[in-house]
Amino acid sequence: MLAALTLLLVYQLVGEVLVQLLGLPVPGPVVGMLLLFVSLILRGRAPQRLRATSNALLSHLSLLFVPAGVGVMLHFERLGAEWLPIVVALVASTVITIGVAALVMRALQR
Amino acid sequence: MSGKFSEIWVYLSASPLLGLTVTLLAYQAAYWIYARAKMNPLLNPVALSVAMLVALLWFTGTPYPTYFEGAQFVHFLLGPATVALAVPLYANLDTLKRNLLPLGGALLAGSVTAVLSAVAIGWALGASRETLLSLAPKSVTTPIAMGIAEKLGGLPSLTAVLVVTTGIVGAVLARGTLNLLRVEDPAVRGFAVGIAAHGIGTARAFQVSETMGAFAGLGMGLNGMATAFLFPVLVTLWGG
Numbered sequence: 060m061l062a063a064l065t066l067l068l069v070y071q072l073v074g075e076v077l078v079q080l081l082g083l084p085v086p087g088p089v090v091g092m093l094l095l096f097v098s099l100i101l102r103g104r105a106p107q108r109l110r111a112t113s114n115a116l117l118s119h120l121s122l123l124f125v126p127a128g129v130g131v132m133l134h135f136e137r138l139g140a141e142w143l144p145i146v147v148a149l150v151a152s153t154v155i156t157i158g159v160a161a162l163v164m165r166a167l168q169r
Numbered sequence: 170m171s172g173k174f175s176e177i178w179v180y181l182s183a184s185p186l187l188g189l190t191v192t193l194l195a196y197q198a199a200y201w202i203y204a205r206a207k208m209n210p211l212l213n214p215v216a217l218s219v220a221m222l223v224a225l226l227w228f229t230g231t232p233y234p235t236y237f238e239g240a241q242f243v244h245f246l247l248g249p250a251t252v253a254l255a256v257p258l259y260a261n262l263d264t265l266k267r268n269l270l271p272l273g274g275a276l277l278a279g280s281v282t283a284v285l286s287a288v289a290i291g292w293a294l295g296a297s298r299e300t301l302l303s304l305a306p307k308s309v310t311t312p313i314a315m316g317i318a319e320k321l322g323g324l325p326s327l328t329a330v331l332v333v334t335t336g337i338v339g340a341v342l343a344r345g346t347l348n349l350l351r352v353e354d355p356a357v358r359g360f361a362v363g364i365a366a367h368g369i370g371t372a373r374a375f376q377v378s379e380t381m382g383a384f385a386g387l388g389m390g391l392n393g394m395a396t397a398f399l400f401p402v403l404v405t406l407w408g409g
Binding site for chain 2: 071084112117120121134147150152155166
């Protein structure tokens with residue numbers, strides 16, 4: 060648990076450092092995820108302890124969004140003023156995206 | 170007696186303990202309600218706990234930064250959790266290799282559609298630039314979406330709310346949309362839901378079937394990565 064958590068933090072740290080060094084427009088943790096993904100491919104398997112820790116962390120993933128979500132209270136004014144474009148864009152775009160992704164995948168399967 | 174209570178309140182509200190504890194309590198209460206309601210996507214535990222906490226802060230007159238001093242310990246874990254997404258992605262490596270063309274094509278089309286359609290519709294209806302930048306990564310799993318928004322001048326906390334709302338919308342509307350298009354293959358259904366509605370859509374897909382869930386998880390992970398790299402390019406093209 061401790062070793063695997065340290066490993067995740069090390070990858071995140073390396074990701075953040077690379078982003079700063081190279082001025083990448085991508086979030087540091089995403090670079091960390093990519094590096095870990097490549098490491099796992101090179102290694103040929105995911106260690107049991109890493110799998111267990113990742114599962115534990117990801118099974119409570121929704122909890123981690125709560126503090127930022129509460130920040131909605133800072134944006135009530137904006138939401139009040141722009142609720143129509145936000146709601147329409149969100150609902151329509153989500154439905155369109157599901158449709159496009161599904162149809163493209165089905166077309167390419169043949 | 171009330172003097173004693175207000176003394177305790179003053180002491181507690183200055184320490185991070187309270188913010189952290191109420192976050193964990195609210196989430197568990199919300200999860201309990203969600204589980205009792207047979208995981209109805211409309212009672213999403215994130216939306217529910219956010220509502221409870223906002224009400225609590227509002228009633229006690231607590232400013233958000235004071236709350237966040239405690240809640241930041243939970244928030245911090247988003248970083249390592251994002252890195253950890255590599256593990257389930259790796260577990261699906263064989264599926265990925267076998268279906269490289271259909272998955273890659275759907276990923277690219279879905280990822281670009283999710284960003285462009287949201288920004289285009291929002292823009293046409295008069296949303297501000299900051300709102301559009303916060304709205305653009307809405308289909309990506311929250312930790313990545315917030316990172317993207319922060320990096321490019323959106324509002325990460327607004328993005329978090331929009332991402333969760335997108336997930337709920339996707340989980341509720343996916344079935345009808347896919348049935349209307351007569352898409353039956355659970356792999357295709359799952360992958361599309363994962364791309365459009367990230368973790369919440371994935372959780373919903375797992376309730377339907379194991380295959381649909383696995384492909385949804387794959388779609389979520391890949392779209393997170395794809396959007397993180399595509400989004401800056403789109404913003405530059407747009408005249409960032």
